Amino acid sequence: MFENTLEYAKKCDATDPLASFRNNFFIPTNQAGEELVYLCGNSLGLQPKNTSEYIRLELEDWANLGVEGHTEAKHPWLPYHEFLTVSMAKIVGAKPSEVVIMNTLTTNLHLMMVSFYQPSASRYKIVIESDAFPSDKYAVESQLKFHGFDPEDGLILWAPREGEDLCRFEDLQAIMAEQGDEIALLMIGSTNYYSGQSFPLKKIVDLGHDHGCMVGFDLAHGVGNIAPNLHESGADFAVWCTYKYLNSGPGSLGGCFVHERHANNNTLKRFAGWWGHNKQTRFNMRHEFDNIPGAEGWQLSNPPILSMAAIRASLGVFEEAGLSNLREKSIKLTGYLEFLIDKLDDDRIVIITPRNAEERGCQLSIQVLAADKSLHTKLTNAGVISDWREPDVIRVAPVPLYNSFEDVYKFSVRLKEVLQ
Ligand SMILES: *Cc1c(COP(=O)(O)O)cnc(C)c1O
Numbered sequence: 001m002f003e004n005t006l007e008y009a010k011k012c013d014a015t016d017p018l019a020s021f022r023n024n025f026f027i028p029t030n031q032a033g034e035e036l037v038y039l040c041g042n043s044l045g046l047q048p049k050n051t052s053e054y055i056r057l058e059l060e061d062w063a064n065l066g067v068e069g070h071t072e073a074k075h076p077w078l079p080y081h082e083f084l085t086v087s088m089a090k091i092v093g094a095k096p097s098e099v100v101i102m103n104t105l106t107t108n109l110h111l112m113m114v115s116f117y118q119p120s121a122s123r124y125k126i127v128i129e130s131d132a133f134p135s136d137k138y139a140v141e142s143q144l145k146f147h148g149f150d151p152e153d154g155l156i157l158w159a160p161r162e163g164e165d166l167c168r169f170e171d172l173q174a175i176m177a178e179q180g181d182e183i184a185l186l187m188i189g190s191t192n193y194y195s196g197q198s199f200p201l202k203k204i205v206d207l208g209h210d211h212g213c214m215v216g217f218d219l220a221h222g223v224g225n226i227a228p229n230l231h232e233s234g235a236d237f238a239v240w241c242t243y244k245y246l247n248s249g250p251g252s253l254g255g256c257f258v259h260e261r262h263a264n265n266n267t268l269k270r271f272a273g274w275w276g277h278n279k280q281t282r283f284n285m286r287h288e289f290d291n292i293p294g295a296e297g298w299q300l301s302n303p304p305i306l307s308m309a310a311i312r313a314s315l316g317v318f319e320e321a322g323l324s325n326l327r328e329k330s331i332k333l334t335g336y337l338e339f340l341i342d343k344l345d346d347d348r349i350v351i352i353t354p355r356n357a358e359e360r361g362c363q364l365s366i367q368v369l370a371a372d373k374s375l376h377t378k379l380t381n382a383g384v385i386s387d388w389r390e391p392d393v394i395r396v397a398p399v400p401l402y403n404s405f406e407d408v409y410k411f412s413v414r415l416k417e418v419l420q
Pocket of ligand 1: 104105107133135136189193218220
C-alpha cells in the first residue's frame with residue numbers, strides 16, 4: 001500500500017489529520033536555517049512552542065507574589081502537581097489516584113523498590129530484561145546489595161536466545177517455572193530502549209503474580225508512545241520520565257504509578273517526606289507521618305514548579321491530539337519507515353525491532369552490519385538527528401506528534417546515500 005516516492009510521502013502528510021501539530025513544536029535547524037530530520041524523540045522530545053509561556057507565567061507569579069504564590073498564583077503551587085494528574089493518568093491508562101509526577105525516573109525506581117522489593121532469605125531475586133537501560137540495572141543491583149545479596153546470584157537476566165535480538169515470553173515463563181519461588185520482583189522495561197521491543201505487560205504481570213512476585217515496569221520508552229494500560233495490566237508499580245516522548249524538557253520530572261490495591265496499605269515500607277503527608281495537616285509540622293492514600297503518598301519534596309509548568313504545556317498538546325489518534329498515526333508512520341528501509345534492499349541492514357506493530361512503539365532499531373560510528377556521523381552531517389548504540393545500531397523514532405511522512409522519506413534517501 002505504501003509507495004517509495006516523495007510525492008506519496010507528501011500526499012500522506014496532506015491527508016494526515018494530525019499534520020498541523022508539527023507547527024506546535026520548534027524543529028531544530030542547521031546553520032543554513034533548514035529543518036533537520038529529527039528522529040530522536042526517544043532520547044529528547046522537541047520543545048512545544050507554548051512551553052516558554054507556561055514557564056513565564058510562573059516566573060511572573062513568583063515575581064509578583066513571592067511566597068503567596070503557593071496559594072494565590074493563577075495555578076497555585078501547593079497543589080500544582082494535581083493539575084497534571086488527570087492527563088498523565090490517561091496517557092498511562094491509570095486512575096488519577098494511581099499516578100503522581102515527582103522526582104526523576106531512577107529516584108522513583110528506588111523509592112518503588114523500597115516499598116515493593118521486600119526480600120526474604122529464600123525469596124530475594126530480581127528479574128530484568130538482559131539489555132535493560134544501564135540506570136535500571138545499576139538501581140536493581142544496588143538494591144540487591146543494599147539488602148545484603150550478591151547480584152551475581154540475585155539478578156536474573158531475561159535474555160534473547162543465542163543469535164537472536166528479542167526476548168521471548170516463553171523464556172520468561174521458563175525462568176519463573178524454575179526459580180519462581182526465589183524471585184521477589186520482576187522489573188521490566190515496557191519498551192526496550194535498545195531493540196524497541198514492547199512487552200505484553202498484562203501477561204508478564206499475571207505470570208509474576210501467579211508465582212507470588214511483585215511486578216513493576218519502567219515506561220521510559222513506553223509513555224507517550226504505546227498505550228500501557230497500567231491499571232488493567234495489574235502492575236504493582238511503574239516509573240517513567242517526561243523528557244523523551246512527553247516533550248517536557250531535559251531532565252524534567254518523572255512519573256510514578258502505584259496500583260490502587262496498594263493505596264491504603266500502610267504496612268508497606270516506604271521512604272517518606274513531608275509532601276507525602278496528609279494535605280490537611282502537612283503544615284502543622286508536628287504530626288506523626290500520615291501518608292496520603294495512593295501514589296501521592298510517595299512524594300518527598302515540594303516539587304520544582306518551572307519543570308511542572310513545562311509538563312503541563314506538553315500534556316495539553318497530548319490532550320488535544322488524543323492518544324488513540326497518535327497511536328494510529330504512529331503505526332502508519334513507522335510502518336512507512338519500515339517499508340522504505342526494506343526497499344533499500346541492502347544486505348547489511350537488519351531491523352532488529354519486532355515486525356509486528358503490537359510489539360513495538362514508534363522506534364525502529366536498525367543494525368548495519370560491519371558499520372561503525374562514522375556512519376552515524378555521516379548521517380548527522382546529512383541533516384539527520386538519530387541515535388547510535390555500539391556496536392552497530394542506529395535507532396530512529398518517528399514521533400507522530402511532530403514527525404512527517406516526508407521526514408521519514410528524507411531519512412531513507414539520506415541513509416541510502418551514506419551507505420554508498
Ligand atoms: C531514559 C531512561 C532512564 C533515565 O533515567 P533518569 O533517572 O531519568 O536519568 C532510565 N531508564 C530507562 C529505561 C530509560 O530509557
